Amino acid sequence: MPEVVLKGHDYKYAVSDVLRLFYGEANEKPEGISAGSDGTIIFSKYDGSGVCTESGDICRCFSYNESQEIPFIPKREVKRQLYSLLSEMTGITYPWGSLTGIRPTLIATECGYDPVKMSESYYSSFDKSKLACETALNENRMIDSIANNSYHIYLSVPVCPTLCDYCSFPTADHIRVKAVLDDYVCAIVAELKDFIIGNKSCIGSIYIGGGTPTVLNDRQFEFLLSSVNDLADISSVPEFTIEAGRPETITDSKILIMMKYGVSRVCVNPQTFNAVTLDRIGRKHTVKDIYDAYRRVRNGGFRSISMDLIAGLGDESKDDFLYSLTEMIGLRPENITVHSLSLKRSSMMKRKFSQDPIVNPVMDFKAGSGNIDGMLADSYKILALNDYKPYYMYRQKDTLGGNENTGFSLKDHECIYNCAMMGDRNTIVGFGAKAISKKIVMKDGKVLIERLQNPADVRMYITRSSDLINKKREFFYEPDRNI
Numbered sequence: 001m002p003e004v005v006l007k008g009h010d011y012k013y014a015v016s017d018v019l020r021l022f023y024g025e026a027n028e029k030p031e032g033i034s035a036g037s038d039g040t041i042i043f044s045k046y047d048g049s050g051v052c053t054e055s056g057d058i059c060r061c062f063s064y065n066e067s068q069e070i071p072f073i074p075k076r077e078v079k080r081q082l083y084s085l086l087s088e089m090t091g092i093t094y095p096w097g098s099l100t101g102i103r104p105t106l107i108a109t110e111c112g113y114d115p116v117k118m119s120e121s122y123y124s125s126f127d128k129s130k131l132a133c134e135t136a137l138n139e140n141r142m143i144d145s146i147a148n149n150s151y152h153i154y155l156s157v158p159v160c161p162t163l164c165d166y167c168s169f170p171t172a173d174h175i176r177v178k179a180v181l182d183d184y185v186c187a188i189v190a191e192l193k194d195f196i197i198g199n200k201s202c203i204g205s206i207y208i209g210g211g212t213p214t215v216l217n218d219r220q221f222e223f224l225l226s227s228v229n230d231l232a233d234i235s236s237v238p239e240f241t242i243e244a245g246r247p248e249t250i251t252d253s254k255i256l257i258m259m260k261y262g263v264s265r266v267c268v269n270p271q272t273f274n275a276v277t278l279d280r281i282g283r284k285h286t287v288k289d290i291y292d293a294y295r296r297v298r299n300g301g302f303r304s305i306s307m308d309l310i311a312g313l314g315d316e317s318k319d320d321f322l323y324s325l326t327e328m329i330g331l332r333p334e335n336i337t338v339h340s341l342s343l344k345r346s347s348m349m350k351r352k353f354s355q356d357p358i359v360n361p362v363m364d365f366k367a368g369s370g371n372i373d374g375m376l377a378d379s380y381k382i383l384a385l386n387d388y389k390p391y392y393m394y395r396q397k398d399t400l401g402g403n404e405n406t407g408f409s410l411k412d413h414e415c416i417y418n419c420a421m422m423g424d425r426n427t428i429v430g431f432g433a434k435a436i437s438k439k440i441v442m443k444d445g446k447v448l449i450e451r452l453q454n455p456a457d458v459r460m461y462i463t464r465s466s467d468l469i470n471k472k473r474e475f476f477y478e479p480d481r482n483i
């Protein structure tokens with residue numbers, strides 16, 4: 001890895017993002033970014049003279065034309081030019097080019113939904129740009145249809161029956177927190193109750209996610225759902241989702257409780273239909289459990305069912321992955337989200353990788369036979385042939401091959417909550433451990449987003465319950481309490 005010396009600017013995070021793409025994790029140093037012995041790149045801000053006078057092994061002045069059609073954002077330009085240089089040096093290209101941010105659809109919108117312009121501007125492949133443009137059109141249509149004055153509720157139950165190998169969420173193993181879950185549901189209901197009185201109207205959607213909320217016992221689960229139902233006046237809320245991610249937690253009694261309290265959308269997330277992979281990633285359920293859970297949820301008459309798949313799990317080949325997709329489509333859930341495996345530092349899988357002499361799993365995977373690009377490309381074609389349209393998209397760091405996560409929907413079943421999360425117009429109010437609230441503020445004609453995060457640890461959340469309620473009151477407009 002070369003040393004990159006920044007001169008005349010301090011866009012070290014932008015530089016670090018691009019270096020990470022080509023060389024894995026970069027060390028950040030105050031004077032620049034340095035990690036190795038492959039020469040020095042002097043990366044200077046253009047001084048206006050038209051001549052870059054720096055000297056070094058490789059010297060690049062980044063410059064820009066303020067009148068360019070696409071909005072000029074300096075850090076994006078830094079990334080663009082460094083990407084181009086490193087791509088030239090290494091011969092490596094990435095499907096999203098110099099775009100390292102989490103929202104490709106924002107860029108697609110700025111490019112006027114023109115994939116050619118997007119590809120030419122940011123070196124993203126034409127296929128990715130086209131997908132981003134199509135998704136952006138659908139996403140923006142959905143965001144436009146959500147009332148600006150609505151707010152959206154997220155209740156977090158960050159507990160799972162066991163932890164998946166690839167999990168990078170701050171999720172607790174059920175065994176470890178089982179003893180405090182009665183207290184946990186009481187604390188989350190108290191937080192919701194304090195907030196919601198006075199803010200009952202304009203709830204655009206409710207999402208109970210995790211973790212796996214269906215890991216709660218029936219009594220806890222019913223207490224949570226009945227409280228939400230009473231407090232939020234659920235009959236007037238357009239969408240109420242439960243993330244029942246792990247099929248083995250979806251019992252008949254849980255389904256009855258969801259039906260009784262007005263749930264309209266249920267997520268059943270198998271991630272794969274291959275038994276060997278399920279075992280490898282630490283899931284303790286069978287493939288049969290997936291079909292059974294799906295059938296029972298379908299019989300419950302919920303408006304929409306959502307299912308997730310992950311490309312790049314275990315040693316899966318493209319055929320393995322497409323087999324799972326075909327099985328999933330055969331069940332006809334209204335929503336399918338295709339994720340690319342993200343190997344965050346905190347996951348067990350990443351720790352296993354780190355014990356190998358592998359410096360950069362992103363590149364290693366790309367060089368190997370996994371072919372995640374091909375898995376995704378083929379899956380998108382198959383989904384399109386089966387009437388699933390992309391309607392939201394985001395990217396995460398440390399994703400294999402630098403790829404994306406894309407949500408698909410059958411007509412008129414797009415998830416309101418997912419779209420509200422993607423847009424910068426709606427307030428999200430989060431309750432429970434690790435929940436994040438997002439408040440939209442207009443200042444000097446600009447949209448600003450302010451965030452408030454609850455502690456991720458379940459026990460700490462319970463202990464700090466009253467303090468967190470007060471913090472939320474302050475965050476959301478004391479004294480008049482309107483959002």
Ligand code: SF4
Pocket residue numbers: 159160162163164166167168169171210211212245246
């Ligand atoms: S189901 Fe999701 S949240 Fe739970 S352990 Fe697996 S990856 Fe983590």
